[in-house]
Amino acid sequence: MKLLRAIIAANNWWVRRRGIRVKPAEVLLLLPHCLHKDTCPRNVVLSLDECRRCGQCSVGELARVREMEGVAGCMVGGGRQALQQARQPGIRAVVAVACERELVHGILAAWPKPVLAVGNTTPEGPCRNTMADPVQVAAAVREFTGA
Template sequence: MHLVSLSKVNEASAHVFQEEAHPMEQPEDSSIMRVVKKIAKTKLSSLAIHKLEQLANKVGVEEKELFELYVEAKNRAQLDSFASTPYNERIVLLPQCLRAKDCPAEIGKYGYECKQCGKCSIANIIKTTKQLGYKGTFVMPGGSLAKTIMVDLKPKASLGVACSKELVMGSYLCEKVGVIGQGVQLLKDGCINTVVDLKTLKEALKVNTF
């Protein structure tokens, strides 16, 4: 993250949330992280996005960096609940942009139906989720399909892969429909041939306390 002055962070924090500024401590306990954690408790997605954008403008950091911190805060808050949820009560939502440019998959009721061609990482991910016993893994052409999948299949938990801003929006969808959420951020954004860290994703998929 860009280095920002404590005075700017505290000034922005006070303006956005009208709370007293605190001295910088460890990164996870810094003034800016405390503000992000407070935003993460907000229930309305549009309000949270607005506050993150407002804070980014005031302290001079990129919005993407604050979205990433927000996702980390949400993941930590939900991790224990996610880990205690059986694999067969979890789903995985993948973005269509992980597909190869010449992907042969066709659209079905719940998104692209992988042909296991091996041209991208999706087949590998699906293999892992099937071995673990996940309820389903879906390659979505757009975020709007996520609600349909959750309402129809009624999973208890969902792990999404996306860019940081989409994960912020996804976390609110999970709250709205009562699903425990976790998010893994893409290493490379874009419309096609995006990249996810498979090691990080598989660790997130396997986490459990049962």
């Protein structure tokens, strides 16, 4: 875990140092399915617009960040899907939320596209009802957009 954390910190340091600036629409906010409250009936994998922002999980606030910052965003079920989204030609930078292991895989797989990685927290254990800090995510998005 320490090694994964060090890789993520080094990646984020390097991406920030490069001072990359892109248009909001060229930034992809990539969210893992485990953020979605497991009792929620909304199909947020289909679209984040499906979220009713009821406050029971982090998805509502993260969907708000996507809307406020004007970036692209989606929720994915796994690494392959995440990579498909990150490789879209219109996307030039990625803000990824996930556990440390998935973040490191994603950073390596998405290269050379820059990825700012934000770790989620796991109050109910791994892969279930995880959480992410919208302030941290918004700050990462703005590092790319310069907003």
